[in-house]
Amino acid sequence: MPMARDVLVEVAKLHGVCIRPVPLRRLDIVTGKSEIIDVPCGSTLDSKCPPCAKRNRQLRMAQCREGWHLDTEPTITPDEPNEEQRWLVEFRADMLAKRDAAEQAGDDTTDLDAVLSGLDEEINAAGMRGSVTGSAVPRRTRSTRRRQDAPDLPKRKMVNTTLGRTFTSSDGRVYRPSLFVTLTLPSYGKVREGVPIDPDTYDYARAARDALHFSKLVDRFVQNLRRVAGYDVQYFAAVEPQKRLAPHLHIAIRGTLPRAEIKQIAAATYHQVWWPSADEVRFDGDRLPVWDEEAGYLDPATGEVLPTWDEALDALDEDAEPLHVIRFGNQVDVQGVLAGTPDADQCIRYLSKYLTKSIGETLDGGQAQREHAARMVDALRYEPCSPSCPNWLRYGVQPKNAKAGMAPGRCRSKAHKPEHLGYAGRRVLVSRKWSNKTLAEHKQDRRTWVLEALGHADEPTDPHRYIWRPVPAGDANVPPLAVRLLRSVHERQRWRAHLRELEARASGQDLSAIPQAA
Numbered sequence: 453m454p455m456a457r458d459v460l461v462e463v464a465k466l467h468g469v470c471i472r473p474v475p476l477r478r479l480d481i482v483t484g485k486s487e488i489i490d491v492p493c494g495s496t497l498d499s500k501c502p503p504c505a506k507r508n509r510q511l512r513m514a515q516c517r518e519g520w521h522l523d524t525e526p527t528i529t530p531d532e533p534n535e536e537q538r539w540l541v542e543f544r545a546d547m548l549a550k551r552d553a554a555e556q557a558g559d560d561t562t563d564l565d566a567v568l569s570g571l572d573e574e575i576n577a578a579g580m581r582g583s584v585t586g587s588a589v590p591r592r593t594r595s596t597r598r599r600q601d602a603p604d605l606p607k608r609k610m611v612n613t614t615l616g617r618t619f620t621s622s623d624g625r626v627y628r629p630s631l632f633v634t635l636t637l638p639s640y641g642k643v644r645e646g647v648p649i650d651p652d653t654y655d656y657a658r659a660a661r662d663a664l665h666f667s668k669l670v671d672r673f674v675q676n677l678r679r680v681a682g683y684d685v686q687y688f689a690a691v692e693p694q695k696r697l698a699p700h701l702h703i704a705i706r707g708t709l710p711r712a713e714i715k716q717i718a719a720a721t722y723h724q725v726w727w728p729s730a731d732e733v734r735f736d737g738d739r740l741p742v743w744d745e746e747a748g749y750l751d752p753a754t755g756e757v758l759p760t761w762d763e764a765l766d767a768l769d770e771d772a773e774p775l776h777v778i779r780f781g782n783q784v785d786v787q788g789v790l791a792g793t794p795d796a797d798q799c800i801r802y803l804s805k806y807l808t809k810s811i812g813e814t815l816d817g818g819q820a821q822r823e824h825a826a827r828m829v830d831a832l833r834y835e836p837c838s839p840s841c842p843n844w845l846r847y848g849v850q851p852k853n854a855k856a857g858m859a860p861g862r863c864r865s866k867a868h869k870p871e872h873l874g875y876a877g878r879r880v881l882v883s884r885k886w887s888n889k890t891l892a893e894h895k896q897d898r899r900t901w902v903l904e905a906l907g908h909a910d911e912p913t914d915p916h917r918y919i920w921r922p923v924p925a926g927d928a929n930v931p932p933l934a935v936r937l938l939r940s941v942h943e944r945q946r947w948r949a950h951l952r953e954l955e956a957r958a959s960g961q962d963l964s965a966i967p968q969a970a
């Protein structure tokens with residue numbers, strides 16, 4: 453009954469219940485009891501599961517608030533992996549095995565790839581650094597050694613602190629100022645209401661490359677900021693879409709610098725992309741490189757082996773030009789903010805305003821803007837998004853880790869998709885010493901709060917107590933989604949009713965006077 457199910461999904465959304473729960477089998481090694489438990493999909497900030505996206509946004513706001521005006525140095529001690537981290541890693545291993553099996557069988561792995569990248573984000577958010585697969589591949593130094601020169605900026609002596617300065621006013625009050633900065637990419641042509649006035653002259657090619665490499669530029673900005681500031685600057689940043697569908701950055705910075713200096717840093721910051729040239733099309737249409745098990749990709753006409761990724765990098769000589777140089781535009785907004793003021797709260801709301809929307813989600817959905825987005829997707833179609841992008845074949849280079857079946861224009865990476873419009877990086881960037889807590893700990897805070905309100909103590913669980921396993925698709929023990937959603941909604945209602953009752957009792961109020969929203 454698809455109709456009924458649609459309604460149920462809407463009801464679930466209203467109640468903040470995950471609409472794409474992942475069933476997992478949990479074995480309790482103390483009691484020996486095994487049961488299937490629905491875990492929220494935890495969709496990280498994309499909007500496929502609005503309730504999870506919303507919850508994520510709220511958690512991020514809490515995290516931002518917590519660290520911004522910290523007045524004592526955070527103590528960072530890596531924790532023992534907790535239960536959540538443990539099952540995430542195990543679950544990822546199982547999903548990877550599934551994905552590899554699907555690939556072996558020649559099946560489409562798009563969905564499983566998406567699950568894996570989602571899990572990697574979750575794992576990072578749970579407080580583990582890096583990716584589970586690790587970077588065992590030796591890092592190449594040659595290409596990065598190339599002219600990424602330090603820009604000409606003042607440099608302060610480093611002080612070993614993450615805290616900003618405070619100021620004491622004449623009446624003895626202590627102020628803890630901080631910054632809220634917005635950085636934007638340059639203009640690609642005049643726009644009105646987010647839509648190019650003249651699409652023919654709007655520089656889509658540049659807009660595409662800028663979006664693809666935006667996260668590198670952000671990294672450089674932070675490096676330069678630290679160099680100038682002279683202390684271990686901490687930040688909480690969000691990459692958000694502009695109306696013209698370019699990514700831009702809001703960044704909450706702990707501590708303060710002169711406004712002019714921030715502008716100077718933004719103006720001096722750039723990133724050079726030292727990739728092989730992608731400006732001359734060598735293979736196109738029916739004339740595409742062919743795969744050879746032994747040699748890799750060959751020129752279809754001459755049989756000549758195309759240079760591998762490493763060879764192509766090595767061929768970049770001293771006079772080579774970078775494929776792309778990315779900089780910020782002139783529009784730099786710097787706002788001073790004081791701890792504990794309504795301003796600070798407003799910035800946090802602003803910072804997370806669009807987190808549940810993807811970059812490519814047209815903000816007003818008008819026809820002109822949809823066409824603008826389509827032109828952007830076109831510009832991205834043959835643009836190499838990474839060293840392993842199949843699009844390199846178009847420019848006569850074998851992608852890194854080349855394998856059979858690659859074709860230009862058929863890259864499956866997020867960056868080329870209409871939802872992402874070139875920016876496939878993380879949406880929230882939090883420096884390591886932002887607060888004392890990981891996102892997982894913020895989650896735990898909320899759970900503890902609810903349990904306390906319900907009068908249950910939140911006993912720390914032994915992390916070794918449970919073993920989590922994925923449930924194979926079609927397992928007869930998993931009830932249909934509709935049944936599971938209904939259960940979750942019921943559970944949520946029960947909880948809320950209980951909480952409201954407790955609140956009412958505490959304040960001696962009439963129950964009906966308390967608003968439903970929690």
Ligand SMILES: [Zn+2]
Nearest residue numbers: 470493501504
């Ligand atoms: Zn969900």
Ligand SMILES: [Zn+2]
Nearest residue numbers: 837841863865
């Ligand atoms: Zn690609």
